Amino acid sequence: xxxxxxxxxxxxxxGSEVVLNNLSLQVPEHTATVLIGASGSGKSTLLRCINxxxxxxxxxxxxxxxxxxxxxxxxxxxxxxxGMVFQSFNLFPHKTVLENITLAPVKVQNKSIEEARDIAKKxxxxxxxxxxxxxxxxxxxxxxxxxxxxxRSLAVNPRLLLLDEITSALDPxxxxxxxxxxxxxxxxxxxxxxATHEMGFATQVADEVCFLESGNILERGxxxxxxxxxxxxxxxxxxxxxxxxxRL
Amino acid sequence: MSEKKTSAWSxxxxxxxxxxxxxxLSRKQAIIAAVSSILxxxxxxxxxxxxxGWEVVKATFxxxxxxxEVFPTVVKGLWINLQLTFFGGLAIGIIAMGLALLRTTxxxxxxxxxxxxxxxxxIFRGAPLILIILLVGFGVPALRLQGISSxxxxxxxxxxxxxxxxxxxxVIRSGILSIHPSQRAAARSLGLTSGQTMRFVVLPQALRxxxxxxxxxxxxxxxxxxxxxxxxxxxxxRAAQINASRTFNxxxxxxxxxxxxxxxxxxxxxxxxxxxxxxxxQNSEGAI
Numbered sequence: 001x002x003x004x005x006x007x008x009x010x011x012x013x014x015g016s017e018v019v020l021n022n023l024s025l026q027v028p029e030h031t032a033t034v035l036i037g038a039s040g041s042g043k044s045t046l047l048r049c050i051n052x053x054x055x056x057x058x059x060x061x062x063x064x065x066x067x068x069x070x071x072x073x074x075x076x077x078x079x080x081x082x083g084m085v086f087q088s089f090n091l092f093p094h095k096t097v098l099e100n101i102t103l104a105p106v107k108v109q110n111k112s113i114e115e116a117r118d119i120a121k122k123x124x125x126x127x128x129x130x131x132x133x134x135x136x137x138x139x140x141x142x143x144x145x146x147x148x149x150x151x152r153s154l155a156v157n158p159r160l161l162l163l164d165e166i167t168s169a170l171d172p173x174x175x176x177x178x179x180x181x182x183x184x185x186x187x188x189x190x191x192x193x194x195a196t197h198e199m200g201f202a203t204q205v206a207d208e209v210c211f212l213e214s215g216n217i218l219e220r221g222x223x224x225x226x227x228x229x230x231x232x233x234x235x236x237x238x239x240x241x242x243x244x245x246x247r248l
Numbered sequence: 249m250s251e252k253k254t255s256a257w258s259x260x261x262x263x264x265x266x267x268x269x270x271x272x273l274s275r276k277q278a279i280i281a282a283v284s285s286i287l288x289x290x291x292x293x294x295x296x297x298x299x300x301g302w303e304v305v306k307a308t309f310x311x312x313x314x315x316x317e318v319f320p321t322v323v324k325g326l327w328i329n330l331q332l333t334f335f336g337g338l339a340i341g342i343i344a345m346g347l348a349l350l351r352t353t354x355x356x357x358x359x360x361x362x363x364x365x366x367x368x369x370x371i372f373r374g375a376p377l378i379l380i381i382l383l384v385g386f387g388v389p390a391l392r393l394q395g396i397s398s399x400x401x402x403x404x405x406x407x408x409x410x411x412x413x414x415x416x417x418x419v420i421r422s423g424i425l426s427i428h429p430s431q432r433a434a435a436r437s438l439g440l441t442s443g444q445t446m447r448f449v450v451l452p453q454a455l456r457x458x459x460x461x462x463x464x465x466x467x468x469x470x471x472x473x474x475x476x477x478x479x480x481x482x483x484x485x486r487a488a489q490i491n492a493s494r495t496f497n498x499x500x501x502x503x504x505x506x507x508x509x510x511x512x513x514x515x516x517x518x519x520x521x522x523x524x525x526x527x528x529x530q531n532s533e534g535a536i
Contacts, residue, residue: 090434
């Protein structure tokens with residue numbers, strides 16, 4: 001299987017604080033890579049670097065074998081091939097659900113408005129949101145907003161989907177309706193990188209789980225291996241704390 | 249989605265008692281308010297009209313007969329203020345938008361323009377409007393340049409537009425800066441260019457946010473158009489001045505003031521309402 005994404009010795013620092021330190025990662029096609037680790041361990045920064053929202057200090061990132069960290073590359077072209085979903089949904093409050101979803105297909109992919117609406121409506125009905133098409137985001141629950149945000153990033157047919165703690169801002173009851181979408185996407189073969197605190201969910205979708213600690217991947221392997229039988233002391237300690245918080 | 253249930257409900261006797269009591273209390277409060285208002289306002293009126301100077305004040309400021317006489321010329325002058333506000337307002341909107349966009353851009357090619365826009369705003373926001381009006385209205389014609397209008401209305405409008413563009417540009421810029429960076433991140437991550445992000449995501453939200461302060465500036469603009477009268481433009485202020493200095497009766501000023509108030513008071517009330525609605529909307533936006 002070809003690697004969709006490859007990170008080679010990536011380094012990123014904010015001032016004197018090193019957030020990603022010599023980090024390497026391969027994400028083969030149709031697989032889901034789950035990043036776990038405490039807050040501040042570099043998960044979000046890693047995703048933002050892949051999406052070129054942050055510039056890395058060293059190393060390289062390759063998308064389908066092409067170096068996207070090359071300064072000469074067109075940033076917008078790279079982002080067109082990536083979908084990103086944020087912890088805080090970030091829907092556009094002045095646009096309806098349908099307008100949120102069709103904006104990028106129309107303006108970025110130059111699709112006709114009819115075609116974009118068609119795609120959007122199909123996605124909305126697939127995820128039980130057809131009746132919300134003309135609502136504004138503030139009329140929706142958090143779970144519905146996050147599902148719309150996922151659909152918005154899917155509408156441009158991304159090669160790779162980046163999900164940044166997408167359930168952290170939701171109450172426990174709403175978490176599942178969002179995660180079930182991700183399960184569906186995984187089933188469809190979407191290649192994904194996710195940062196999450198939901199260990200049970202990580203077990204269900206992860207092909208590989210990476211434990212991040214101070215900018216480095218300390219342990220990686222199957223969910224079974226990393227989450228059930230961690231070999232690294234820090235991983236064990238982290239999972240113990242998660243367990244105590246009732247999240248495992 | 250769910251239909252409201254319409255169950256057979258009639259208020260209990262306790263609720264009916266409560267309602268009756270509430271009605272009684274509010275009637276009592278209305279009576280107190282009316283009596284105290286009549287007392288206070290009535291006393292003030294009596295003091296005013298029985299005071300020794302009242303007749304002179306009335307004759308100098310509130311001469312109804314003279315007021316009626318000058319009314320047509322003052323209204324004609326006010327029409328100039330309104331035109332100035334309207335056409336000036338259009339020009340201000342366009343220039344201010346350009347300035348605000350230049351000041352918020354990060355494009356390297358536009359760096360000198362960003363610098364110029366900043367200097368422009370600093371100068372025209374900081375200098376008194378009346379100085380700008382004098383400089384443009386009297387200074388520019390003194391240059392005797394070809395192709396430059398010497399029409400005082402045009403020059404006055406230009407002076408007001410120069411100053412107000414700086415004010416309004418700052419209001420729009422503050423709106424742009426108030427949009428959370430996560431909105432930009434979301435738009436960029438969808439592949440929108442920075443220009444598209446500004447146009448489709450940031451600006452529509454920013455402009456909605458600054459409508460109330462812009463309405464405020466619009467009211468100020470209408471009032472400040474009265475300043476062009478110093479150039480000799482026969483606007484409402486100037487028309488009143490001409491009449492007042494002819495007769496030494498100041499009723500024309502009062503007429504002009506009332507005419508301005510008839511327009512500005514409804515506008516400020518509307519602005520206040522817009523601000524209230526805006527605040528409520530923002531509160532319901534939640535985590536966005």
